[in-house]
Amino acid sequence: MHWTHITDWDGAYSNLNHVPDADGYPPRWEADARSFRASLGDRARAGLAYGPGPRQAFDLFLPEAGPHGLAVFVHGGYWRRFDRSLWSHLAAGPVARGWAVAMPTYTLAPQARIATIAREVATAIIAAAAEVPGPIVLAGHSAGGQLVTRMVCGDEPLDEKTASRVSHVVSISGVHDLRPLMRTAMNADLGIDPAEAMAESPALLTPRPGTRLVAWAGGAELPEFQRQSALLANVWAGLGAATTSVVEPGKHHFDVIDSLAAADGALTRALTDI
Template sequence: MSKTQEEIDLAYENGRFIPGAQAYADGWEAASVAFRARVGGEYDVSYGAHPREAYDLIAPDTISKGLFVFVHGGYWISRHKDDWTCYGEGAHQAGWTIAHLGYPLAPEVRISDIADSIARGIAAVAAKVDGPIVLAGHSAGGHLVARMAMPGVLPEDVLARVQHVLSISPVSDLRPLLELTMNENLRLDPEEAERESPALAPAPQTPVSVIVGAQERPVFLDQARWLAEAWDAPHIVLPGRHHFDVIDDLRDAQSPMLKTAFGH
């Protein structure tokens, strides 16, 4: 029996399957406001012509160990960098300069345009901070940071500095999204879906860890596995975590996730 459009769309729906989903979003936003109020930084610095092409850069109190860049999710169609500042807390505690990138959203732009924006944003912050670079992204952001690991996306001198990529709950193969109602906004066609899918690309030289919560939707478990298998990358399944709390370890400098990324 063929699936209804609603059933196809529900496979990629997260919030409706997480009790108290809105409370998680409210918590991210409140913690991020508090974090920005507590620490000084360079906020809303433009890196491009679009108003959303802006970054926040927050240095530690000590000599910086390197640059930690976080790219947020929201299916490329929603959310804002300001909602996620708190997810740089762990890296900041560990002595890294943290950067949060904003980017234009669909349907105004395509996913390939968003990847171009992220590459330019990373190059901009990398020019301001010396040392190694760690990239972390969640959901659509997990897709985008995986794209950055692929040759020819970042400038070669910037990619050479990337010591680890944390691709958290990524969408790694975009072809299933062609069937979703969401694609009315994403405007993916088969060619772009294939070109922008990390799981369909050769494994990069850059170390990548693929992380997912054990309680996530089946398609996200699949998407993470596909990338880990395609790239022969570490595949970390966090017990008891779902799509909205799988990134909580980024707030803890002592978490195994960050220790792995920082080479501890």
């Protein structure tokens, strides 16, 4: 008989200690993102404000012709790190397939609670949707996976007009049940309490009618990320959503997003094939 029992909660969620050369990824992301922005020229619209805060802005990347619709990518970093400038290159795949891509920055913890961050992301999506007609597809990585799936819960912070345009959501290595994070040291910054965990965990909420979910994780991820991904697909399938769960062989938490940078990438197809 095999028992699953977590005793090291920080280790269970520490990608920095699990991924080889973890510290080398952010500089590479930043360089790739800068190069992609330069390659688009005036089709890269940077720093579009969606609110008065210093981090309340998004970048919008446009295809050569009129867009098929709007793809939104929400970055991770455990709600505590990073901004939109590191991820621009992940728009390359959807842009090459004719989609406009918005990438927002949001206020980080501990300056903002997760509930507040979710509402900022919703405001950013609404603002981007006003710029681009057509269907909307949402993708988020890690903490961003929680944020984009939160957008399609029954009490989602999106307005009805924008929510009705959302075709589907792709959560990449998402954290969908916040309760385990209350046992980690990072909760000193996040401040998750039982009430917020219940209110902001997509796995504990009901998806909006008609929701379609792709729950994606890497085969070389920490077990908790694979479990969290499969959990949401399982729970939401039982609540009426159309779900599919994908484990991409060999990918860890930091390279699982790579295929968004390619027009024929697996994640690009999952996001833009509607």
